[in-house]
Amino acid sequence: MEMDIDATSEVQEGGEENKGKQIVVVLVGAPGSGKSTFCENIMRSSSRSWARVCQDTINNGKSGTKQQCISSAATALKEGKSVFIDRCNLDSEQRSDFVKFGSPQIEVHSVVLDLPAQLCISRSVKRTGHEGNLQGGKAAAVVNRMLQKKELPKLSEGFSRITFCQNESDVQTILDTYGKLGPSDTLPNGCFGQKNSDAKVQQGIMKFFKKLEVPSDVASNTSDIQSAVPSHVIEKKDQSVTHEEVKVRNEQVANVPTLAFPSISTADFQFNHEKASDIIVETIEEFMDKLGNARLVLVDLGHGSKILSLVKTKAVQRNIDSKRFFTFVGDITRLHSDGGLHCNVIANAANWRLKPGGGGVNAAIFKAAGPALEAATKERAKSLLPGNAVVVPLPSNSPLYNGEGITHVIHVLGPNMNPHRPNYLDNDYTKGCKILHDTYTSLFEGFLSVVQAQARFPKRSSESIRTEPLVSKDKTEGVSGSYFPDSDGNIKEDDHNEFEKSKKFRGSEGKVSSHGNHPREKEENRKINGAAMNKAWGSWAQALYDTAMHPEKHKDVVLETSDDVVVINDVYPKAKKHLLVLARCKGLDQLSDVCTEHLQLLKTMHAVGLKWAEKFFNEDASLVFRLGYHSDPSMRQLHLHVISQDFDSKHLKNKKHWNSFNTAFFRDSVDVIEEVTDQGKATLRDDDSLMSMELRCHRCRSAHPNIPRLKSHITNCRAPFPANLQQNNRLVAPTR
DNA sequence: GTTCTAGAAC
């Protein structure tokens, strides 16, 4: 028997005795919620063959990886066992890999041990020899952090049955249910035990935030537990900022990107102020590290604002840097003209229809911004769900743009506790708190995306992307330029600037001429004496050339041949569907060789690519394709990539793979055709910095630290594609 | 383009 699997009985041969379905039970619960005890109890008495896959012990008694858990579970399932996934599994992303075990023979259940945080913490603190080695004082902080991210499972994730336990008696009931389950028994599908909000539920997460009895040794080294802060600290300093102070600050920081935002949900949506202020400070704290020099400002109209004073106090308690976050009294639509506070982005507490009207902030912002905002908003989104945000670049004809220097409005919709408004949560603060946290997270992420885009393209103008970006004009401008560009959110332009920035950077290193990789040198190398210079292709780079010239020799991979093109499956596909349309034209090695005479060929290649994309839609209507060329391909012979946007492939392994399809290095076929038509050549972006760019989700643009994390994110991200991809038919989806 | 692997990062 494997060390990492506890089994209740010897391995059973095949499934002969197991006529019923196997079950994978994905446990969900914080450390100390009793997951291991739960499994052990059932395995002691069950007549079914169970295996427990425990991440805390899977690695020869030490903690291991999710991947190891997946393999162990797969092994146990092959042996005919049912399996407990004994790890926290607190969010859907963590759970998704285990849901995938579901099949006609295997049901996937979830059992949620949603016990009071206080109980989990006291158990975690008490336990000394716990397998997961989560002991003593750190436990409280860890449990706290984990519960903030808690996301209860839903049937829509793919579970056939979910059972919620909110107290010990619920746990006992479900222990009996699973304990009695014989090898061929099944349980009814659906959600069980989920209670509407009541005192018990709130004990879980929110009571913990507010008041918690923690052992003194915990309090001394856990700064994120509020009650650990002695009450006298609360009165120690006042974080409110007078207008005079702001003016001084502003002079030094006129170009500092700043988001002004109102308190969400606490006015008309009647969200509890105490809880809301916790969440505001909480979320700000989470974003502090990512902010750089950018600032967040909570704005409210009245001097006696309760929410402002609560947030101020809590920000001080948590030692939040008052230069990067502060509160401000004033009208959010007149911060610059009335208050002297320079903000480039403001948040709007929008309604779900994203329409003007109602009262409060929403009415004020739409009124102040004029019809331009309404039109720009309509372009981006039609409606908004609670917890979400939509970033709208403010057209330059808006008075808010001209008068206040605001470049973007971020609409957000928070949770609603007002029975007379849509999406009423009926006092369910478990849900409400999560949604409010999501709302601020979406807001701040939206703001950061604006900041990052503007930092990459500090001097935005309406100049065409096709103007030559190759020569830097003035070394002093650029990086330190204005953060207040126009409202054009074209991502290509960002990349264009990225190009220039990295060029300057390298220039200052003084080793530009030492190798031929510099983009400008590449460009020059190709054009010495006006003649194209050939790139030296390695022996391994000839495969496509050979296929294009002699398709008959490669019948195994060729899908289609005509006089102009050969279509093949990419040998190392980077997505579920990944084809190459090869040009059958000698001497046409890559995109830089393309000129007006190839225009017809480009159109043919595009049409053939589209035809194949449409063919695949018949098999899978969820596919979305992009057609395009690599600026600097590794393989010789011009080839058009036709690639589905799932990027679900074991061959997608590194940063270059990702960035070659998800930065400006990838030239959309539609744009190439347009550029060659207009200018006789395609724009190339083959700066090395594009390949080393941070890994960002192609849908929601969130950044991820490494390839595995990115891949696990993209399997679940269903955010709409960014606006620039949705324009000009860059994305190809089935016509419905 | 991939594979292999040393060593950085966690």
Add this chain to the structure above:
DNA sequence: GTTCTAGAAC
């Protein structure tokens, strides 16, 4: 200790 990246060889 394991995971992950990045550079060299092909």
